[in-house]
Amino acid sequence: MMTAEQYEESLRKLNLVVYMFGERLRNVVDDPIIRPSMNAVARTYELAHHPEHEDIMTAVSHVTGNRINRFTHVHQSIDDLVKKSKMGRLLGMETGCCFQRCVGMDALNALSIVTYDIDAKHGTKYNERFLKYLAYVQKNDFTCDGAMTDPKGDRSLPPHSQPDPDQFLHVVDERKDGIVVRGAKCHQTGAVNSHEIIVMPTISMREEDRDYAVSFALPGDAQGIVYVVGRQSCDTRKAEGGNIDQGNLSFGGHEALVVFDNVFVPWDRVFMYREYEFAGRLVEIFASYHRQSYACKVGVGDVLIGATQTIAEYNGTEKASHIRDKIVEMNHLNETLYCGCIACASEGQREPSGTYSVNTLLANVHKQNVTRFPYELSRLAQDVAGGLVVTLPGEKDFRSPDTREWLEKYLKTKPHVSTEDRMRILRLIENLTLGTAAVGYLTESMHGAGSPQAQRIMISRTVNMKEKQKAAKKLCGIV
Amino acid sequence: MMTAEQYEESLRKLNLVVYMFGERLRNVVDDPIIRPSMNAVARTYELAHHPEHEDIMTAVSHVTGNRINRFTHVHQSIDDLVKKSKMGRLLGMETGCCFQRCVGMDALNALSIVTYDIDAKHGTKYNERFLKYLAYVQKNDFTCDGAMTDPKGDRSLPPHSQPDPDQFLHVVDERKDGIVVRGAKCHQTGAVNSHEIIVMPTISMREEDRDYAVSFALPGDAQGIVYVVGRQSCDTRKAEGGNIDQGNLSFGGHEALVVFDNVFVPWDRVFMYREYEFAGRLVEIFASYHRQSYACKVGVGDVLIGATQTIAEYNGTEKASHIRDKIVEMNHLNETLYCGCIACASEGQREPSGTYSVNTLLANVHKQNVTRFPYELSRLAQDVAGGLVVTLPGEKDFRSPDTREWLEKYLKTKPHVSTEDRMRILRLIENLTLGTAAVGYLTESMHGAGSPQAQRIMISRTVNMKEKQKAAKKLCGIV
């Protein structure tokens, strides 16, 4: 297993083509806007070396028998699934943001199941190929980006009918040694912090779309891959040079548009190729795993609750009954989310491949709640924090001899509370509810792993309505 | 294990002193208002004999090694805890009401822990005594009533300061062969369907209240115990003689005020006696188990959802997008509840006595949601059902030659839908949202196992706020 330092060094060796603010980033790792997101991934390496977290953060590989970072593990038991949820909460709490590495783990697990299933039907050898790749990832302790969401163009049309055929990523050439693909993947969390990128289709497909039914893995710096980093609320605060106004001093996230401009994929990295009838299944299995992964938001919720309790104490309002009640409500909602990610794991099951999958219904129910409760937690946090969370003068005002005295004097509450500390905790709350972390805690909670309606459709499909109707009819005498 | 028939017969042998509508009930079992509640308990016996439910409904006794009804089992593993939740959902779905038997199970489990803990501190022999009693209950497959809630009189005063000392049940005499107690227990679900009644204190106590710190078990027909059955919404419909208007044809619930009028308890049935410092612990452990038990409402929710889908189909509205969305929301909320009762079990732990207890925080979070979601499910069910759920003419109108034709004609929707069936499902929805079952599905969900504020207090106490604050402070640089 790599250390955080080794991870950072390994990233420096990548030759990614990354654009941000219209210019190519020559040093991705040290860019002040990207670096906090690298730090967050690095934390997934660092904690794996902490003895007190070993049980949660590591596992024993079923392919090699070696102890590995759990983020590269394929779940072999219910216990693995439960620990995955706990790892998400732990890291959410440690970083206060999206730590990005779950998506690759979820892609690996989904492929471990679906490659097996394709082989069972078609007599192909995808699973064997995949397991070799898995061993390679585990050995190198790679961070993988799991890339699913296509641009989708006109949402009313299937892939093959789009005016621009590249609106869904597809095979444009088949060669002796591999395939050539074109297209793009949107909203790629942690893209430029990843060694590898694992591509999957984004929707169910029919035969006409078979060129779009493709899954593969590549190094992040393969020829033809281009990254365009997205903007986040308050992104440039990270580059201002201070250490208060960004709220979260070390950690953040990023998303990128990833363009595949005629990229070559060798055969040993191809895990699905035109088996269109498995596209939907891969999407669903990946989605269920990834919906479970929103366990992380419970950890971010812990940070927000901790910050809220702290500002209440700094403000001197922590004993007011309505303040206490709001913090109880925050905890209640946050732990309700926790119940979801634990239950979908606890109710998981063994797939034919030997991999354990989560309970689909409950994973969708969990994620659906994630699209709601963080918004309410944010609202309550802002309620408790007070208006200063958005009217606080800046760090430079606090450092300036012209204004520091006014801030020290008029932002003072109780004698033992440092004004600087009060500013820091307010900035963290701003960060989580409006700033860079809000991108992950709110909007990503809404749309990551599928927008709310996607979960509703899955809930509708997976509940056993007939059984419920039968029970109802029996009780009232309908025969 | 008894069969349902044996259970019924065993009840006939009891000589309970039961009052209802101001008169003594001479035949409790056959009383039309009580009988549906007896039927619901009987279902807990019947299902234990169904092979397909054996895994859920039965267990192997850790005291005797015999296969027993799970309702008399003391949980020996996480798996036992999870199955308890599933048993609750199963029976809720089978009966569409409160089946009453969980409270005794929860009392047995709580006492298995606390008698052990008292002994550890005081060198007493309560646990040994309790285990004998447990073996007796298991052997006879008894239904036990777990009796906790005292009348409480003036809520601002502790037990010993009440103007009327009997507002909390207490010891009034100590004899060589046992003790004499006086007081009452309110809201006793299933009281008159129980063989035994297990009494526990209702709040934490201090030394002054030590006479109130008493726990014991007695046969339900012990000398001096009097039951006064409470009224429920629509209770008398059960006695009208038809088979539509009551909605749920076979099952219901009941609650009773249980008076202890100088009742003698032999020593071998006494499990706590003046160890006031354990009163609060017994309450909390019982409460956590019992909050988990609200798993049953998920099953009742299944019935309501099934009924709602059915009326939508009967009305011909089942494909309208807003109807489908409301039913998805019902399922989403119901499964969120399910996550809670699974998670608090899955995250349970072994106590020193060997009994497994649920996760206190998550059990409280679960119950808190139970105080909310069934109300919203009911609202949505009424929305989908249409106004007829409360304006439907009665069964007698349907049977009368004067009016039947009008009902047949004007309550008709689609050709293949029988008007009678439509009436039946509407009555079931009425039953669950306004009628006898609403008492259990709504108000008992609110107050059973403790009112919402009790859960909020426990949530507040059990979350680790310091850890959250530490995480927040670290992230924003507060040292």
Place this chain on the structure above:
Amino acid sequence: MMTAEQYEESLRKLNLVVYMFGERLRNVVDDPIIRPSMNAVARTYELAHHPEHEDIMTAVSHVTGNRINRFTHVHQSIDDLVKKSKMGRLLGMETGCCFQRCVGMDALNALSIVTYDIDAKHGTKYNERFLKYLAYVQKNDFTCDGAMTDPKGDRSLPPHSQPDPDQFLHVVDERKDGIVVRGAKCHQTGAVNSHEIIVMPTISMREEDRDYAVSFALPGDAQGIVYVVGRQSCDTRKAEGGNIDQGNLSFGGHEALVVFDNVFVPWDRVFMYREYEFAGRLVEIFASYHRQSYACKVGVGDVLIGATQTIAEYNGTEKASHIRDKIVEMNHLNETLYCGCIACASEGQREPSGTYSVNTLLANVHKQNVTRFPYELSRLAQDVAGGLVVTLPGEKDFRSPDTREWLEKYLKTKPHVSTEDRMRILRLIENLTLGTAAVGYLTESMHGAGSPQAQRIMISRTVNMKEKQKAAKKLCGIV
């Protein structure tokens, strides 16, 4: 203006054909289940004679210049509209139930507008005919039932395509002196307490449905009209003879299925006849008025809040911060409803006929909230009240020498609180949240004046989305 006594006497003179529980009711007025609903209507007569309510309860007729009961008035100003909302709240608070008389008022007002509009297009004389009828209603101070909702049969088919053509009320014969109609109207609130019944179509219609585009008024006891009274939760408690268990001692509501079995309507009572293109407009105008009428639920909410505060005081919990907060929330929600019914009136407008109509958008918004907030108020009321609201023994137990002492002793809270009073207020809360009044406060709030989706459709139609989009585009530079 009639007195309450005169109103009662006038009802005795009607010869209504009413069925309930499968039998014809020979004395409607004195039937214990119907009478409370008659009492509620009578209150609309009584309060009109109270000087302190004159301003709200009466108006000056624009046709005769006489002072009339406002329930027979056609609104001549914004002030009239606002007072209508206030009258609704007042009477809701006075009766704690549905007082039934608003629907006729709304029918009269809607017809005053639409008859005028039809005449303007077709050169007919409906408005003149209607004004004569209005003067007759005002002079006699009649209660009118406004009958809109048809059975609708297969909801996917328009009226003329139904397998049974009578699923929507329609003209079956045209005679020299009038027309003959057949069909039924469902959920008719207050039907058997009304002197007159005013029929309107229930949906928009196309030319093929022109025989269904009919509106007219008739005496309630016209030949061929049959009433079948619907059952309500806890209906038979009213007939038990006590005076506690029914909760609301004097007032209630009722709904009936009204069958028109080839009923003759003379021409001077016909207000729309095959002008199908006005059917939708009549529905919408009536619906907007009637959605405003749910002002009454604010008054019922006042009663529920008052009862909740009272039980908190009786329980001794009124100072607990969470109890106070819940009661604040109840008030907040109730007053939010009040804002809706005031605002839709305040933003009303003059129609070509001279009648003032409410703001359609805001009336729909108001009603939409009414489909939500009373449910939450009920939930909160049950939370504050405690479990006894559904486990309380009955009045007969309280009167019986065998059990009274137990109830007196164990339902006692604070010294000055009478146990009987505590029982009474609990029964009132039960009545409002589960019993007969819940039918009106909850389910009728959901479906009366149109189910929630009907309001959503109207909201969607009436908001000016283009204007909003224009504003948004301008701000972000889209040209």
Place this chain on the structure above:
Amino acid sequence: MMTAEQYEESLRKLNLVVYMFGERLRNVVDDPIIRPSMNAVARTYELAHHPEHEDIMTAVSHVTGNRINRFTHVHQSIDDLVKKSKMGRLLGMETGCCFQRCVGMDALNALSIVTYDIDAKHGTKYNERFLKYLAYVQKNDFTCDGAMTDPKGDRSLPPHSQPDPDQFLHVVDERKDGIVVRGAKCHQTGAVNSHEIIVMPTISMREEDRDYAVSFALPGDAQGIVYVVGRQSCDTRKAEGGNIDQGNLSFGGHEALVVFDNVFVPWDRVFMYREYEFAGRLVEIFASYHRQSYACKVGVGDVLIGATQTIAEYNGTEKASHIRDKIVEMNHLNETLYCGCIACASEGQREPSGTYSVNTLLANVHKQNVTRFPYELSRLAQDVAGGLVVTLPGEKDFRSPDTREWLEKYLKTKPHVSTEDRMRILRLIENLTLGTAAVGYLTESMHGAGSPQAQRIMISRTVNMKEKQKAAKKLCGIV
């Protein structure tokens, strides 16, 4: 009435002492971060000259008889109050942000009442003095900042007991020609765009606090007044020089900490001086007016709804039933807010001074909803908009030849939708839900005009609970 241009020129003549980012701002008006907020205020001048808005935007002064900008008007009728609400919605929609000028209007109106009341009790001449000042403000068409919120230091202590006596603004010296004050006011919206600042106390006071019971007006550039501008989410985007990424191209808001460092106030500008018993009343009256002023958020909501509908159309999802339903819900919530600000105006009343005040209860109910619904509107807007709202690359990426083609290609949806327009509307939604406008639309909605608990306390105080209890008791027979 000034034009927008004259307003801008008038600001240039002020010599304000403003700090931002630790440095003194030499040119406030043209500072790129401040200017959008100036533009928003300027819009209040500009619209007053548009004939189609004259009715809403202007009024006739009751002191001079001249036509004036409504923002300087003292309400003389219910109609004035209603138009004030409509003016707020109009300007919210025009600017998509906080336009800042309402607070001064509310201060003027509150003082018009309270100066009169003080005079009535104490025989002082405050009202006369105030009316002169009012005429001066009206004549010059000034923008006034209404300054209420003090820093408050230790929230558990009253003003006079604070360790630092300046935590509440107070009189430190009385001179022949006036008084000298010291202290600060927090969160001052629009402070540096105002000609005048009107200071009021922030809480009820007792005699010991009489030096804190002071109200007065001063020019914004009076000697000793210092402004420190607060940071907002995404504030520096306004200074980046583009015209997409800031979302709202022209308008924004700002808040400042305003320090009064021994500032002299001449007697003719003092409107309350040590009449401590009127401090609470001034706070309450101002607060009610200012809670009504949150009518503006309805207009901002209009913008957000318009943007949401637009992005749905651009995405091609506008016909999906769940999208339509979410937009209906947004409208429903927004119009519910509108009902509140209309109803509290419509139910207003004449004060002894002749000024019309809003209904206190309903104004508080309105504001309470404002602390909730905009958050839900934001959540729904993000749901509909899709994840791109937070992952969209920047304007510079769009302008760069290296990346523009990728963005044009992969952000394309339907043929007729310009990618640039799609980016613009997404940025506007980001602005409103996470960016600078979110500060006003969300957090200011929470805390402006008092935090939610302040409204709850007022609701609790102003509802007539006795009347409700009387109604409840009467109905259930409690005498």
